[in-house]
Amino acid sequence: MALKESEAIVLRTYPLREADLLVTLFTRAEGKVRGVARSAKKSKRRFGGALEPLTYVRAYYEDRERQELARLDSCEVLESPLATEVGYPRAVALAHVAELLDELLPDRETNDAAFRLALSVIAGLRGADVWMPVTYFELWMTRLMGYLPDLGECMICGRPLNGSRAFFHALTDGLMCVDDKRLASSEISGDSRVLAAHMFRAPVENFAGTRWPKKQGSDLRKFLIQTLQRHIEKKLVTAGMLEKISA
Amino acid sequence: MSKFAEPMVRLIDSLKKLPGIGAKSAQRLAFHILRSSDEDAEGLAAAVRDVKAKLRLCSNCNNITDVDPCVYCSSATRNQRMVCVVEEPTNIAAIEKTKHFNGVYHVLHGSISPLHGVGPDQLRISNLMRRVDDGQVDEVILATNPTIEGEATATYLSGQLRRAGLKVTRIAMGIPVGSDIEYADEITMLKAMEGRREL
Ligand SMILES: [Zn+2]
Ligand SMILES: [Zn+2]
Numbered sequence: 001m002a003l004k005e006s007e008a009i010v011l012r013t014y015p016l017r018e019a020d021l022l023v024t025l026f027t028r029a030e031g032k033v034r035g036v037a038r039s040a041k042k043s044k045r046r047f048g049g050a051l052e053p054l055t056y057v058r059a060y061y062e063d064r065e066r067q068e069l070a071r072l073d074s075c076e077v078l079e080s081p082l083a084t085e086v087g088y089p090r091a092v093a094l095a096h097v098a099e100l101l102d103e104l105l106p107d108r109e110t111n112d113a114a115f116r117l118a119l120s121v122i123a124g125l126r127g128a129d130v131w132m133p134v135t136y137f138e139l140w141m142t143r144l145m146g147y148l149p150d151l152g153e154c155m156i157c158g159r160p161l162n163g164s165r166a167f168f169h170a171l172t173d174g175l176m177c178v179d180d181k182r183l184a185s186s187e188i189s190g191d192s193r194v195l196a197a198h199m200f201r202a203p204v205e206n207f208a209g210t211r212w213p214k215k216q217g218s219d220l221r222k223f224l225i226q227t228l229q230r231h232i233e234k235k236l237v238t239a240g241m242l243e244k245i246s247a
Numbered sequence: 248m249s250k251f252a253e254p255m256v257r258l259i260d261s262l263k264k265l266p267g268i269g270a271k272s273a274q275r276l277a278f279h280i281l282r283s284s285d286e287d288a289e290g291l292a293a294a295v296r297d298v299k300a301k302l303r304l305c306s307n308c309n310n311i312t313d314v315d316p317c318v319y320c321s322s323a324t325r326n327q328r329m330v331c332v333v334e335e336p337t338n339i340a341a342i343e344k345t346k347h348f349n350g351v352y353h354v355l356h357g358s359i360s361p362l363h364g365v366g367p368d369q370l371r372i373s374n375l376m377r378r379v380d381d382g383q384v385d386e387v388i389l390a391t392n393p394t395i396e397g398e399a400t401a402t403y404l405s406g407q408l409r410r411a412g413l414k415v416t417r418i419a420m421g422i423p424v425g426s427d428i429e430y431a432d433e434i435t436m437l438k439a440m441e442g443r444r445e446l
Binding site: 244 | 363
């Protein structure tokens with residue numbers, strides 16, 4: 001079969017047999033593609049650092065007859081996260097982006113919006129601050145996957161929430177007004193809802209350079225993670241790791 | 248009903264749990280053991296038992312050892328004030344092969360790996376900090392892998408190890424000896440340039 005070529009973001013690798021690696025790629029051309037990189041574990045010559053998670057590569061691969069896994073022929077590094085110092089918060093944030101893409105994207109379905117989003121957020125994660133890019137990414141991924149409810153009105157009574165208090169609950173989809181909130185709900189501040197509205201109107205670069213403590217938008221992130229976890233029906237490992245990072 | 252006698256099934260099942268061993272290989276190994284001499288089979292069984300009964304981690308450096316402290320930590324000819332930090336015990340052999348490192352080691356037994364839920368708290372670093380705080384160390388060489396996880400681990404450790412008078416170094420990364428720089432990928436080349444030295 002013919003060799004395919006696509007820009008791609010490496011999401012994860014797993015050891016496979018003695019010397020091979022199973023690689024999950026988010027390709028621009030075909031969405032999430034899983035393939036085998038032969039001898040990648042033993043001989044680093046062919047792939048070098050190209051298979052490190054969140055490396056932006058040009059991938060060459062081919063599908064094999066009656067097989068689900070593609071054969072990964074080679075990868076050319078376009079941009080490596082290793083080019084910038086990998087501090088602990090940055091490592092967790094990068095892993096978070098990889099985990100979200102891997103868990104949320106279906107196999108072999110093109111999603112150019114998510115691809116562009118991922119590239120710009122990975123670029124945003126070159127700086128010291130992780131909370132802004134992480135918040136931006138979670139918000140947009142939730143929306144692109146179609147999981148984001150209307151943040152402007154109460155899901156129970158339909159009352160507009162602008163200017164009034166709003167609540168969310170791990171088991172329900174939307175926001176609730178103060179009268180309709182369920183037991184053990186959490187509050188999402190008006191500031192965070194305004195922040196979300198801003199983030200929907202501007203690229204991630206526009207938010208770079210502003211000081212962004214962990215506290216900022218933490219209620220929004222909690223709401224987004226709960227929403228995502230409810231849809232994929234599992235816990236996101238890196239969400240817990242992010243939570244534990246000190247501000 | 249199984250096609251093998253029960254002890255055979257048990258052996259095959261145990262062998263199948265080993266990494267890289269599938270059902271076919273497990274069967275082949277099991278029959279090889281069955282056909283081997285009593286002495287060889289006993290030797291294998293005893294070796295498996297001893298590895299669990301007699302080996303433990305060195306209380307000083309976490310290396311796998313049958314004596315505590317391990318041979319490196321108790322050596323009078325090695326420089327006990329120069330500590331090389333590695334991810335796995337098997338990494339020690341790779342460094343020993345050079346015959347040019349005369350310091351001692353510290354084994355982390357892993358690296359920071361957020362996708363697997365492994366943060367700094369899960370690494371074995373407390374006894375390294377103790378050695379440093381007791382003034383036993385002049386230099387720490389961070390020899391974790393040149394991967395995102397290895398880098399994150401090294402960066403984290405260098406932050407934790409910042410002490411007056413303590414030198415913290417990171418092993419160089421770059422072009423493999425005997426290769427051609429024409430074939431080095433962008434990131435390997437970048438790291439090689441960063442790690443250049445004066446001649
Ligand atoms: Zn309501
Ligand atoms: Zn030792």
